[in-house]
Amino acid sequence: MFRIAIIGGGLGGLFAALSIHHHCSSGDIQIDVYEQAAQYKEIGAGVAIGPNGAKLIEKLGLLEEAWKIAGKRGKDWFSFRRYDNGAEILTVPIPETGRMLQLPMHRAEFLDLLVRAVVARGAATLHTNKQCSKLEERGNDMSVTFADGTTVTADLVIGADGIHSAVRRHYVNDNARYGDMVVYRGLCAISEIKDIWPVHTYATIWMAPGKHFLTFPICDNQVLNVVAFVSTPLEKLGQAKESWTLAGKKSEVKEEFKEFAPAVLSIIDKMDANPLKWILYDREPLAQWSFSGGKVALLGDAAHAMCPHQGAGAGQAMEDGYILGRALHDYFQALDTPQEHSLAAAMQLYQSVRHPRAVRVQTTSRQAGDVYELQAAEVAGLNYDDALPVAKSMLENRMKWIWGDDIDQAYNDTRDHSFQIQGRHLDSDPVPVISC
Numbered sequence: 001m002f003r004i005a006i007i008g009g010g011l012g013g014l015f016a017a018l019s020i021h022h023h024c025s026s027g028d029i030q031i032d033v034y035e036q037a038a039q040y041k042e043i044g045a046g047v048a049i050g051p052n053g054a055k056l057i058e059k060l061g062l063l064e065e066a067w068k069i070a071g072k073r074g075k076d077w078f079s080f081r082r083y084d085n086g087a088e089i090l091t092v093p094i095p096e097t098g099r100m101l102q103l104p105m106h107r108a109e110f111l112d113l114l115v116r117a118v119v120a121r122g123a124a125t126l127h128t129n130k131q132c133s134k135l136e137e138r139g140n141d142m143s144v145t146f147a148d149g150t151t152v153t154a155d156l157v158i159g160a161d162g163i164h165s166a167v168r169r170h171y172v173n174d175n176a177r178y179g180d181m182v183v184y185r186g187l188c189a190i191s192e193i194k195d196i197w198p199v200h201t202y203a204t205i206w207m208a209p210g211k212h213f214l215t216f217p218i219c220d221n222q223v224l225n226v227v228a229f230v231s232t233p234l235e236k237l238g239q240a241k242e243s244w245t246l247a248g249k250k251s252e253v254k255e256e257f258k259e260f261a262p263a264v265l266s267i268i269d270k271m272d273a274n275p276l277k278w279i280l281y282d283r284e285p286l287a288q289w290s291f292s293g294g295k296v297a298l299l300g301d302a303a304h305a306m307c308p309h310q311g312a313g314a315g316q317a318m319e320d321g322y323i324l325g326r327a328l329h330d331y332f333q334a335l336d337t338p339q340e341h342s343l344a345a346a347m348q349l350y351q352s353v354r355h356p357r358a359v360r361v362q363t364t365s366r367q368a369g370d371v372y373e374l375q376a377a378e379v380a381g382l383n384y385d386d387a388l389p390v391a392k393s394m395l396e397n398r399m400k401w402i403w404g405d406d407i408d409q410a411y412n413d414t415r416d417h418s419f420q421i422q423g424r425h426l427d428s429d430p431v432p433v434i435s436c
């Protein structure tokens with residue numbers, strides 16, 4: 001019996017459990033998910049899942065369920081608009097070739113869907129009130145100690161415990177990095193705004209210097225997810241900089257966005273009274289995601305916390321879980337010819353496939369925020385009207401590779417060309433570190 005302990009039951013940890021179960025159904029494995037909270041739950045806000053994530057949801061057989069709770073797009077994917085009069089800067093249509101779905105959802109509904117699937121499939125045992133506080137390498141095992149004093153052992157520990165990951169902290173000493181923006185997030189019933197604003201089914205971003213306002217429909221187009229970004233120097237945060245989840249006030253949002261187009265003002269008017277106030281953080285790219293001879297691996301925000309400007313964090317976490325599942329599948333297949341380092345090689349393969357792509361998403365996500373708010377180097381010093389065409393050219397094809405790349409193909413290529421899981425190819429080239 002191969003025991004897998006997943007630390008953290010967020011979107012990344014639960015998706016990984018489902019993926020490993022899906023790919024390794026023939027293996028003699030036991031998966032346990034250890035979540036620190038008393039319940040499996042998420043905040044009341046939306047999450048964008050692009051075509052890359054939607055494809056993985058489909059591969060795991062969850063598309064039908066996800067489709068029911070997703071916002072549905074019309075003929076366009078998203079639209080960039082002037083903040084002052086709402087005029088169109090750029091609208092990106094859904095490509096006519098290939099089947100590409102977006103699945104924007106309410107985070108809590110998506111998490112519930114994953115929990116239900118884990119339970120229905122018997123994919124993993126879900127534990128609550130288990131806050132990982134300590135890891136220890138003991139020969140061929142890892143031992144995990146929780147804040148309640150209990151300890152479990154596992155053959156593989158997966159750190160899916162988010163941006164403040166305890167698993168990461170055991171191996172890496174770094175700090176979260178301020179993302180230069182304060183974000184207000186809230187929800188708005190679409191029935192409330194139908195008359196004052198013709199609700200578009202796509203995602204809309206109103207761009208202003210130093211601010212941008214994002215909306216997209218979730219919950220089968222019943223609810224509009226609202227995310228309002230304000231560039232804010234670190235010094236201005238004061239006490240708030242230590243806090244991760246604050247209650248915001250609608251009056252603050254109104255004040256910050258008072259110069260925006262009438263549609264934006266109407267939405268603010270109708271959104272819930274107490275938006276969440278979020279201070280953005282990400283992390284520097286990490287060189288290594290796998291530790292203790294392959295007995296520990298990081299995924300999702302624990303491995304590559306990123307700014308949300310490409311709506312890609314959850315999708316990247318899902319790609320991690322998906323590829324981990326495939327690497328473990330190949331590892332179990334190779335077990336007939338046992339080799340000392342094969343788990344380490346499998347985790348190295350996982351990392352080699354996922355690391356360059358996730359780090360590129362992480363790095364370009366920061367840059368995307370600067371483009372939306374006309375603060376990128378390319379538009380520095382230009383006035384608003386002159387900056388827009390430059391920004392437009394930077395936005396036109398921005399998401400193509402994130403949404404379109406075939407990660408199964410990438411996995412196959414890496415596996416077939418540079419790795420043999422059953423071999424001892426541990427001294428392959430070190431993973432490149434890209435600094436932001």
Ligand SMILES: Cc1cc2nc3c(=O)[nH]c(=O)nc-3n(C[C@H](O)[C@H](O)[C@H](O)COP(=O)(O)OP(=O)(O)OC[C@H]3O[C@@H](n4cnc5c(N)ncnc54)[C@H](O)[C@@H]3O)c2cc1C
Pocket residue numbers: 007008009010011012013034035036037046047048049130131132133160161162163164165166167183278280299300301302306308310311312313314315316317
């Ligand atoms: C403002 C904002 C907007 C975003 N919008 C989008 C978007 O539109 N699209 C998108 O794809 N992504 C978005 N993201 C990013 C996305 O939310 C994350 O990338 C994604 O949720 C990562 O999932 P995760 O499971 O790795 O981490 P998390 O969701 O943080 O889950 C970690 C889990 O681990 C638990 N945990 C933590 N520590 C411990 C411990 N020591 N022991 C046990 N359990 C522990 C936590 O309670 C939590 O349940 C956004 C992020 C922000 C900040």
Ligand SMILES: *[C@@H]1O[C@H](CO)[C@@H](O)[C@H](O)[C@H]1NC(C)=O
Pocket residue numbers: 406408409412
């Ligand atoms: C990848 O390899 C698997 C076998 O491991 C195969 O079934 C699949 O078709 C391949 N996919 C692609 C996209 O090459």
